[in-house]
Amino acid sequence: xxxxxxxxxxxxxxxxxxxxxVGHVVLKNLVTAGFKGKIFPINPHAHFxxxxxxxxxxxxxxxxxxxxxxxxxxxxxLQILEECGKKGIKSIIMVTAGxxxxxxxxxxxxxxxxxxxxxxxxxxxxxxGTLDTYxxxxxxxxxxxxxxxxxxxxxxxxxxxxxxxxxxxxxxxKEGMKFAKFVSYGNALDVDExxxxxxxxxxxxxxxxxxxxxxxxxxxxxxRIAKKVAQKKPIIAIKxxxxxxxxxxxxxxxxxxxxxxxxxxxxxxxxxxxxxETLEDLFNYAKILEKSPKPQGSRVQIITNGxxxxxxxxxxxxxxxxxxxxxxxQTRKMLKEKVSPEAILKNPIDLTGSVTTEQYRxxxxxxxxxxxSDMILLxxxxxxxxxxxxxxxxxxxxxxxxxxxxxxxxxxGGHFTEMxxxxxxxxxxxxxxxxxxxxxxxxxxxxYYHRR
Numbered sequence: 001x002x003x004x005x006x007x008x009x010x011x012x013x014x015x016x017x018x019x020x021x022v023g024h025v026v027l028k029n030l031v032t033a034g035f036k037g038k039i040f041p042i043n044p045h046a047h048f049x050x051x052x053x054x055x056x057x058x059x060x061x062x063x064x065x066x067x068x069x070x071x072x073x074x075x076x077x078l079q080i081l082e083e084c085g086k087k088g089i090k091s092i093i094m095v096t097a098g099x100x101x102x103x104x105x106x107x108x109x110x111x112x113x114x115x116x117x118x119x120x121x122x123x124x125x126x127x128x129g130t131l132d133t134y135x136x137x138x139x140x141x142x143x144x145x146x147x148x149x150x151x152x153x154x155x156x157x158x159x160x161x162x163x164x165x166x167x168x169x170x171x172x173x174k175e176g177m178k179f180a181k182f183v184s185y186g187n188a189l190d191v192d193e194x195x196x197x198x199x200x201x202x203x204x205x206x207x208x209x210x211x212x213x214x215x216x217x218x219x220x221x222x223x224r225i226a227k228k229v230a231q232k233k234p235i236i237a238i239k240x241x242x243x244x245x246x247x248x249x250x251x252x253x254x255x256x257x258x259x260x261x262x263x264x265x266x267x268x269x270x271x272x273x274x275x276x277e278t279l280e281d282l283f284n285y286a287k288i289l290e291k292s293p294k295p296q297g298s299r300v301q302i303i304t305n306g307x308x309x310x311x312x313x314x315x316x317x318x319x320x321x322x323x324x325x326x327x328x329x330q331t332r333k334m335l336k337e338k339v340s341p342e343a344i345l346k347n348p349i350d351l352t353g354s355v356t357t358e359q360y361r362x363x364x365x366x367x368x369x370x371x372x373s374d375m376i377l378l379x380x381x382x383x384x385x386x387x388x389x390x391x392x393x394x395x396x397x398x399x400x401x402x403x404x405x406x407x408x409x410x411x412x413g414g415h416f417t418e419m420x421x422x423x424x425x426x427x428x429x430x431x432x433x434x435x436x437x438x439x440x441x442x443x444x445x446x447x448y449y450h451r452r
Contacts, residue, residue: 153178
């Protein structure tokens with residue numbers, strides 16, 4: 001499994017001089033990503049591609065090859081797989097489509113027989129490929145000029161759909177989210193979601209596993225592995241094909257039997273997998289689990305400088321079955337001395353639109369020390385005029401001082417707000433634009449640790 005992410009040598013079968021061909025894009029991505037291993041383009045009609053010497057077949061390469069990436073028409077794959085087997089290549093990434101997803105089950109069965117014959121493992125067919133941000137092994141067949149690659153991080157993403165994976169990676173890389181590994185596994189003829197989950201469960205660079213799946217090949221195997229991995233690190237999953245129409249669509253996409261949504265949700269709950277209703281939730285949950293410590297309970301103290309946002313946050317948290325506790329009398333007395341007389345010292349604490357940066361400091365420190373709260377939801381509307389740039393070092397200082405208690409921030413706005421939010425998230429604090437997103441994320445954080 002390691003060779004799908006950190007091989008020392010790779011052959012690109014179907015490498016092309018034509019910049020529009022998949023084989024060219026894969027080869028170029030490996031080169032421009034800075035992959036340090038040996039790269040062998042395979043093309044019987046070329047001598048050099050991208051200044052790399054070409055070989056007519058893997059059998060003519062005078063070196064050992066860990067991994068082969070196959071990007072050729074499906075009609076040629078059986079011969080090529082035989083050659084890979086004879087060469088001793090053990091890891092295959094097949095981006096080629098045209099198998100069971102279009103009804104060609106016979107060809108897929110023959111591919112499986114060759115894999116077993118030579119004891120090879122394969123990701124695909126009909127997949128996007130893999131990405132490792134630490135080894136710079138980037139064999140995704142989409143150009144780097146069109147798909148931004150994320151910087152190294154601790155989130156790994158297992159994705160059955162190449163389109164879902166690529167578009168999501170592109171968006172989240174722009175937003176600054178960091179990843180360790182990504183794999184699109186397509187039809188899962190050999191390596192499936194369970195194999196990848198087991199591998200990432202032991203991967204020291206992966207702290208959180210996100211999964212988009214359309215079906216599960218072996219339910220018992222998946223649950224056995226998921227229960228074990230979820231004891232070590234959070235697993236967040238979204239299931240495609242939960243409606244009757246969506247289930248039909250999965251058959252023509254990755255040839256997956258979607259199954260009944262209620263069964264998947266029940267299985268996820270038994271394994272302590274966090275279920276996400278939407279892609280947005282999937283990564284909102286990943287963000288809070290990446291950046292937050294374990295909460296001691298479900299009590300959330302809200303601090304706001306906008307009464308309406310405080311009400312919306314209260315509704316959202318209550319809907320998620322999180323508690324809205326009262327402040328201790330000691331905290332209330334402390335705050336009376338340090339904040340405006342107009343401030344409402346309940347839950348939510350409403351500091352009003354005339355709040356200053358120092359008053360935010362007082363409220364944040366007092367509530368982080370308050371024994372009645374397990375998590376803090378800080379609403380920071382930066383449109384109000386008396387908040388200075390000093391708010392960033394204040395949040396940093398208090399967060400570091402009371403790092404045992406989760407702190408979540410809601411900040412809604414345009415370019416000015418976004419500039420501050422990037423700085424705050426750089427401190428390791430999760431930020432959200434809307435109360436409902438923050439509340440669902442806080443629920444996911446609490447429930448993961450509570451169930452574990």
